[in-house]
Amino acid sequence: IEEKAEFNILGMTCAACATRIEKGLNKQEGVTDATVNLALESATVEYNPSQISKNDMIKLVEKLGYQAILKE
Numbered sequence: 001i002e003e004k005a006e007f008n009i010l011g012m013t014c015a016a017c018a019t020r021i022e023k024g025l026n027k028q029e030g031v032t033d034a035t036v037n038l039a040l041e042s043a044t045v046e047y048n049p050s051q052i053s054k055n056d057m058i059k060l061v062e063k064l065g066y067q068a069i070l071k072e
């Protein structure tokens with residue numbers, strides 16, 4: 001069963017930043033589709049919650065050097 005999570009992403013300064021995060025998320029087991037929007041400073045992720053958590057995604061984004069904040 002798929003779920004969708006939305007995050008605000010802080011720290012992106014060029015288009016390649018968005019691509020880096022998008023690729024990083026899409027590589028994770030359990031992520032079916034991740035889209036990062038530079039202009040909106042946001043990410044939308046469709047995922048299988050039995051394989052990956054929102055916190056895992058936040059940790060990955062931090063590892064890449066940005067900050068992710070879950071949207072309510």
Ligand code: 9UX
Pocket residue numbers: 012013014015016017018020
């Ligand atoms: Mo652009 Mo982002 O040169 O980490 S890739 S600033």
